[in-house]
Amino acid sequence: MNELRECPFCGGSDLYFDDVGNYRWGAVHCGDCEMHGPLFRKSSGGEVVEGWEKTATTEWNRRASDTFTVTPAGRAALEGGE
Ligand SMILES: [Zn+2]
Numbered sequence: 001m002n003e004l005r006e007c008p009f010c011g012g013s014d015l016y017f018d019d020v021g022n023y024r025w026g027a028v029h030c031g032d033c034e035m036h037g038p039l040f041r042k043s044s045g046g047e048v049v050e051g052w053e054k055t056a057t058t059e060w061n062r063r064a065s066d067t068f069t070v071t072p073a074g075r076a077a078l079e080g081g082e
Contacts, residue, residue: 024042024043026041037060
């Protein structure tokens with residue numbers, strides 16, 4: 001399984017997979033700031049969804065690791081230009 005990157009909200013590393021919504025949904029959970037990552041279906045119609053942790057890990061890491069890129073037009077807007 002992939003390693004989970006640090007929490008994008010607080011930088012914490014107390015991360016684990018948590019159940020949400022009566023065990024039907026799962027998400028990466030940060031024990032430091034109590035934030036959840038994107039929710040993924042853990043079970044559907046009584047059937048366990050295989051590999052949801054892998055998907056949740058990928059999504060968590062993508063959100064946490066993407067470099068924020070500002071386009072020239074975006075930078076101009078941020079700096080008060082037109
Ligand atoms: Zn956190």
